[in-house]
Amino acid sequence: MGLDSVDKAVILFFERNSGKWFLKKKPEITLDTRLDEDLLMVWEDVVDLAETFFKEFNVDGSEFDIFQYMGEGPPFITKLSNFINGEKEVENSKAQLTVAMFSDAAKSGVWDGNQKP
Template sequence: MELDEKEQEVLNFFEEQSGRWVLMKKPTLSLDTRLGEDLRMVWEEAGELAEAFFQQFNVDSHGFDILDYLGEELSFITKLYYKVKGQPIAETPNKPLTIRMFSESAKAGRWLY
């Protein structure tokens, strides 16, 4: 499928900004690339990238919260505490965060999700 101009601009932005890949081959990006699962971004890194995106593409970020998509990692100590206490670790599943979501929001001028 051929990308329209805005989709290509957004994809180029993510290709330029998605970091260095030293030990692993950088994945080929598409609109369906997920920041957390495919690019292995943690919430801090993805949050900074999102802020740069909102500024560069003049997108209203109202309603966007990176923790909805990439929750904070529990520390080793916290995980150990739960294990010692025999309590299950309640981890909230995150919603996927894809480049397509950014592309559609860039077209609309506001965060749509």
């Protein structure tokens, strides 16, 4: 199934707003891109990005709870070091926050706090 115009707009939003990469090339952003593992985003940055996203796409984000998806875990520098060295991180039990979840919210106009990737 191909990408629709909303999917493309959301991917472009993440390409513009998900940070700068200096040591490695930024991964290609798709609907399956995970914000923490693929883009190495920390929860504080995701909260800021989500607020911007909700305004830009006119989404009711009142049900968005970052701690359902991210929060306590290894520090950013540990994640970066593991990524650079090709080491796997220990799995966590929280739901993965993906670009597709934001695209679904843009289409429906509301963040579904119960959605899973």
